[in-house]
Amino acid sequence: MNEYFLILISTILVNNFVLVKFLGLCPFMGVSKKMDTAIGMGFATTFVLTLASITSYLINTYLLVPLELEYLRTIAFIVTIAAVVGFTELVVNKTSPVLHQSLGVFLPLITTNCAVLGVALLNVGASNSFLQSAVYGFGAAVGFSFVLILFAGIRERIESADVPVIFQGVPIALITAGLMSMAFMGFVGLANV
Amino acid sequence: METKRLDTNQIMRQVIYALVLGVGAQIYFFGSSVIVQIILASITAIIAEAVFLQIRGVKIKPAIMDGSAILTAILLAISIPSIAPWWVVVLGVLFAIIFGKQIFGGLGNNPFNPAMLGYAFLLISYPVQMTQWPGEFISFSQGIDVIFGLNNVDGLTGATRLDDVKTQLMLGTQIRDINLESVSQLWINVGFLLGGIYLLLRRIIFWQIPFSLLLGLILMSAALFFIDPSQFTSPYFHLANGATMLAAFFIATDPVSASTTPRGRVIYGFFIGTLIVIIRVFGGYPDAVAFAVLLMNITVPLIDFYTQPKVFGK
């Protein structure tokens, strides 16, 4: 139990995928303009990441390893992730067309979100068990969503700030992300997993 | 309810006055080099702000006259070790003013506490210089020597009590074998506490943040202490050491970067308190205040949104 808790703490705070490992920056910058979109993206990513880490674990353990095809890992994982993302996109489009619209290109781009592939590969690298993989994927996704939503909140506030013209838009967002990352340095040493 | 209508400049000035006792205690125990740091920091802050505003083509005078840059500079200068080399404080203030404040549009627009950004930046970049406090009282001339590197003055430095305890615990020493007392830390904290009470009485800060911060700090440390007194220090230790009182009354209460709803302030303060203890105890940086404040700064828009007071008729 304690172990899973530590995995969660580690992935959400200490080794946050966005602010500490700098993975998944593309959607982090892209869909953080509005809080609603960020929340939607958070849920979509959480769903994809958890499902992707589970399926890729299964494929790795029950297909690639027995057949000694580990060298196909990357491509197999990408195929898996692409399928999961495709599925998510269809579901989101059906259930919430507005969210689908506002996520825009970033929804299919979860496919190439390095955080997703990163989680799958890191799981294998750490030889995590099935449950560990699932918790790891889930934690990473929650960490991603958490900072995405917080970041969206700050960006909504900064939007009305009197930022010098040359820093407006993406530059100030990147600076803010950098400062957030600095704040997350405070968690260093909290849990090492 | 009848309040004298202070203006923003007067508020800033009052906060600076309220710092006097705490700074006085610092001077009493560590010598007057802290004054040198304050002056250095203030000059840097004013120059940095003036240059930035000049480039932006904004009027310089009103922005500098509001006193917020000097307040940031002072808070940073009294947080860092009084014998840190001169370039440390200069770099920290530059970072605080430029990246913490002006780049977002100046006073009122910054989502993070500038002084704490400067501090965190220094702590990450120069951990050695940032953790060496004077071990004893040093004279003014000695202080000048150390700050400007004119003479190599060894043997003056020592770790803070927080660092010390952390290191000893890491080495496996039991709490009961460690000397937890630190007269200087205690009196400095008392100084800031009294200054804070002055601000509360003048209604310059609201009670929610300091109160809930201290509450969070006490509850968290008490919980840990209750679990294992041999591993964790007591709530009293956390109250009397480090920048606890400075954080509670002067840093977390920076209105610009803090939550502004009544309930939001309670949540904001409480989590800063708990985070301070968690990072001090488990984290890699025993001087946890800066990180705790910055981390909660990030959550402010969210807290504000979800803790809006019930509007009349809704």
Next chain:
Amino acid sequence: MFDATSTLSLLALLFGLGLGYAAIRYRVEGNPLVDQIDAILPQTQCGQCDFPGCRPYAEAIASGEAEINQCPPGGQEGVDALAELLNIETMTLNEEHGEPEPKRVAVVDEDVCIGCTLCIQACPVDAFVGSSKVMTTVIAQECTGCDLCIPVCPVDCIEMVEIKPTVRNYIPDIAELAHV
């Protein structure tokens, strides 16, 4: 090698089947995008975008046949809003289609009007009232200020009049309040 290709092919086949099923199961009818674009457009129906009305233009944007910067009445804000909706870089308003102008309404000089009803046929929102050989007039609330009635009038009796600010719809200027 056979193992590798067959395994991957099998995987791909399985996923393909699954997605194919999902595509049928979660099918979405129609294109909600057109409605969203149409909601942003100002509905002047002026045709300055080279399409016969706002909805046709919305359909053209949705299918990628038209740029988002062809709507002068929507102004630069309209272009920006479309860019945000479509998640693309915003562009400046294309001057070829015209320049944004303050909102106006058509007023008929009733002494000159000969009742030819050409304007009634030209008006995209049926804001003209009248029948042949009697004087025609405009329902001011319905007029979108599209100018389409101007060229068709044989006696030039229609004039576009700017809507003046009144005490009722006055918007204070916050630039005056801005400090320093």
Next chain:
Amino acid sequence: MSEFAFKGGLKLENPYPADEIDLIRIPLPDKVILPLQQRIGEQAKPIVGIGEHVLTGQVVATIDDERCAPVHASISGNVVAIDEQVMPHQSGLKALCITIESDGKDDWVDTSIGCTEHYELCTPETIYNKIRVSGIVGMGGAGFPTHTKVQLAEGCHTLLVNATECEPGITCDASLILAYSTKIIRGAEVLFHISRAERAIIAIEDDKPEAIALLKKYCNNDRISIEEIPTKYTSGAEKILVKSVLGIEIPSGKFASDVGVLCLNVGTVVAIFDAVVENRPLISRAVTVAGNAVKVPKNFQVRLGASYDYLLSFTDLEEGKHKVSMAGMMMGIELKGTNYSVTKNTNCIFVDMDEKSAPAKAKECIRCGLCNTVCPVDLLPQQLYWYSKGENIDKAVDYNLLDCIECGCCSYVCPSRIPLVNYYQFSKALYRQQVKEKEQTDKARSRFEFREMRLERNKRERAEMMEAKKKALKEKMASDKAQKDIIEAAVERVSSSKSDTEEQDGN
């Protein structure tokens, strides 16, 4: 003492305590200017021409809209102009006005027709109409038409007479009570007749002992009670007053009438009494003149349309440059000069010395939160300011912009001296414009779509018609052909049979 308090608000000393708050009646002005645009509805249409002689109380402009009141001449004399004049409004925009020059006689229209003291014999409908044609609107400053308000609150349980001053420094309501306390009591009785209210409460601030004593003295109706409330600013705002006197919180977006309360200003009650019992339309009102440039603040009963200058000529002003605003120190609207006329919602004219009251330059908001402690409706003014400044209206509305009552408490306490309320006025106006534009585009869209559908239908119908015609023609042709065939066949048969017979004949 009232048992329910409200949160926020400000306890402010009246900065201009008057030695006497008597209502001073001043001579008739030489000229009045009557604006035709009122608080709601369209502009009224003049029914008199230039040069026409009018009597005091005569209707000079009407309006079709049932919700709105007509405009009356406030003096007798000649109409000299019907043109655009600058309005006492922050915009400085012009609107249509009727100017009447006095003949000095003050001849009234016939005031004998109507309900008189036997109003109990009139139906409530007659009295609503009487209130409407007498041109009565809310006298507290909002200017909402009173007959509409009274009609909306037909089934109310309580009549609340708002005798609290709108703002510190204004004393016109107190002076009205001193002058017309019996009219207020009797006006409340008129309102008993036309509404189902069982009781009336006259709410008055506890710092006006004289007025309270007078009301108590003349109140011999046990359904009317006089309730003292603590003197604290914004207690005069309708929603706040209902809460602090009755403990009822009016839901957001609703009015007092929705919770069964009819809340009227004392000035309005007096006007109702005048209209119903004395048959005199609303042609004058009480106005306070105060401010730090006024040596002795005074209250005047003045004819509507009299100019500010005329009113100010009865006070002692300090020499120097003045800053004039309509309404008081909290909600006042700064005007450029004194070239305006008194309207139905002018409760106060503030004249300050320009240099003494030069506003401090606004600084950045430091989010200190003082404003949300004084906001009587518990908003977060600093957030509203932040989003208004950035013109992020949706967000501001999310933070309940529309519940703001524009009382000005936040602007008053702001340490950065930001004119917060002006920002809210700006975003509210912008919001209203956006809503209106949205309505218009929706309407245009549906009209366009309807037209498309109609054209399509016409085309289809025409096509169908053509199709049908073509088909009919074809069928006809086909049937013609068939007939032809038959004929031909018959002809052939005949001819062949002929040839047969011929052959046979030949044989």
